[in-house]
Amino acid sequence: MTLFAEKQRLVLKIGSALLVDPDTGVLRQDWLNSLCEDIHTFHQHDYEIIVVSSGAVALARHQTNYMHQRLKLGEKQALASIGQVGIANAWQQALAQRGLMAAQVLLTPDDTEDRKRHLNARRTIDTILSLGAVPVINENDTLSTEELRFGDNDRLAARIAQMLNAKTLILFSDIDGLYSADPRTNPEAKHISIVEHITDDIMAAGGDAPSAFSSGGMRTKLQAAQIATRADCDMIITKGERFHPLSALQNGALHTRFLAQPDCGSARKRWIASTLRPEGSVSLDKGAVDALQHGASVLSAGVTHIEGHFDDGAVVALTLSNGETIGYGVIDYNDEQSRAMLGHRSTESDDQDTQQRHSVMIHRNNLALETPMKSK
Ligand SMILES: Nc1ncnc2c1ncn2[C@@H]1O[C@H](COP(=O)(O)OP(=O)(O)O)[C@@H](O)[C@H]1O
Ligand SMILES: N[C@@H](CCC(=O)OP(=O)(O)O)C(=O)O
Numbered sequence: 168m169t170l171f172a173e174k175q176r177l178v179l180k181i182g183s184a185l186l187v188d189p190d191t192g193v194l195r196q197d198w199l200n201s202l203c204e205d206i207h208t209f210h211q212h213d214y215e216i217i218v219v220s221s222g223a224v225a226l227a228r229h230q231t232n233y234m235h236q237r238l239k240l241g242e243k244q245a246l247a248s249i250g251q252v253g254i255a256n257a258w259q260q261a262l263a264q265r266g267l268m269a270a271q272v273l274l275t276p277d278d279t280e281d282r283k284r285h286l287n288a289r290r291t292i293d294t295i296l297s298l299g300a301v302p303v304i305n306e307n308d309t310l311s312t313e314e315l316r317f318g319d320n321d322r323l324a325a326r327i328a329q330m331l332n333a334k335t336l337i338l339f340s341d342i343d344g345l346y347s348a349d350p351r352t353n354p355e356a357k358h359i360s361i362v363e364h365i366t367d368d369i370m371a372a373g374g375d376a377p378s379a380f381s382s383g384g385m386r387t388k389l390q391a392a393q394i395a396t397r398a399d400c401d402m403i404i405t406k407g408e409r410f411h412p413l414s415a416l417q418n419g420a421l422h423t424r425f426l427a428q429p430d431c432g433s434a435r436k437r438w439i440a441s442t443l444r445p446e447g448s449v450s451l452d453k454g455a456v457d458a459l460q461h462g463a464s465v466l467s468a469g470v471t472h473i474e475g476h477f478d479d480g481a482v483v484a485l486t487l488s489n490g491e492t493i494g495y496g497v498i499d500y501n502d503e504q505s506r507a508m509l510g511h512r513s514t515e516s517d518d519q520d521t522q523q524r525h526s527v528m529i530h531r532n533n534l535a536l537e538t539p540m541k542s543k
Pocket of ligand 2: 181182183184220221222223224225247305306308318319320321384
């Protein structure tokens with residue numbers, strides 16, 4: 168066990184094209200059995216394994232004769248509900264052959280993006296792990312609408328890795344890592360084995376999902392890498408097609424490793440920083456941006472505009488006048504109260520303490536700024 172430090176929490180994300188043969192639409196049960204043998208071996212070495220498995224829609228395409236059509240939302244939801252039964256069944260059988268229990272968990276973005284629900288999901292999955300079972304997680308696609316869905320399991324897996332303080336997230340994909348460009352369209356593309364920092368150039372290498380069988384593509388994998396590495400979790404992309412893909416990786420199979428960034432603040436701040444769905448936005452003036460760089464809170468006096476409808480406690484984006492996002496924060500007021508506060512300064516009140524409290528819209532403990540924040 169050399170590639171991963173011993174006894175760690177690993178999140179494995181399995182793409183649709185691995186679990187379901189893209190040509191025939193049939194589930195690759197033998198391959199899954201081989202992966203579950205690997206999972207069993209790792210279990211015996213005290214690793215905790217969490218699986219994020221795609222494949223519900225891909226599997227149901229074959230069952231319902233929708234092999235290559237573009238799906239409408241309602242069809243996607245219905246196919247997900249049909250396919251998910253087969254996916255769960257396949258995992259349950261393959262794990263049971265090795266004496267392991269499968270525990271199905273279906274999540275919507277609310278379960279990771281709302282702090283209370285996030286903590287609730289964490290407790291449940293922690294308990295599943297403590298019972299020795301393997302959580303098999305997917306998006307609850309049947310109940311997710313276009314606006315309220317992850318749409319890809321790459322970012323879902325990264326949010327899970329962050330939620331559970333995993334040390335490594337492995338994306339088993341149809342490609343052996345990140346290249347300088349999409350190798351399917353650019354023969355000159357070069358493999359990148361280690362990414363120390365996710366720069367703009369690295370982000371630019373991502374493209375769209377290549378087939379009807381996949382929904383992520385490289386772009387969502389890079390977004391996942393941002394979330395995971397900020398949560399002090401390494402992320403690896405490797406090809407999963409071969410049998411025993413986890414042992415193959417352990418034995419040196421080609422991959423890209425994105426290195427964990429250990430200094431990104433508390434778990435709460437990292438959760439805020441990686442929000443996938445801010446409920447509104449707060450535009451700041453230059454004075455406020457300067458103050459934030461020196462560790463201040465967001466005061467109503469420095470806010471020029473509020474967008475969106477949200478409750479107090481929502482995560483909102485912090486933006487410049489040109490709309491550029493410079494971070495996120497948990498706001499203390501709902502959108503109506505926030506709008507009413509714009510331009511109010513603490514010195515307008517006799518009771519400075521009360522007014523000061525009222526004028527703090529987002530406390531510095533609830534702020535996560537881009538690191539390093541570009542100087543504006
Ligand atoms: N820079 C890149 N490096 C590697 N693959 C890329 C890149 N840009 C786009 N891709 C495409 O992303 C695909 C992987 O995404 P996807 O098929 O959605 O995987 P999965 O089903 O595992 O989620 C690759 O097959 C490749 O065609
Ligand atoms: N949740 C969807 C899969 C979404 C997804 O990310 O697919 P993929 O890009 O193949 O990993 C399903 O189970 O069909």
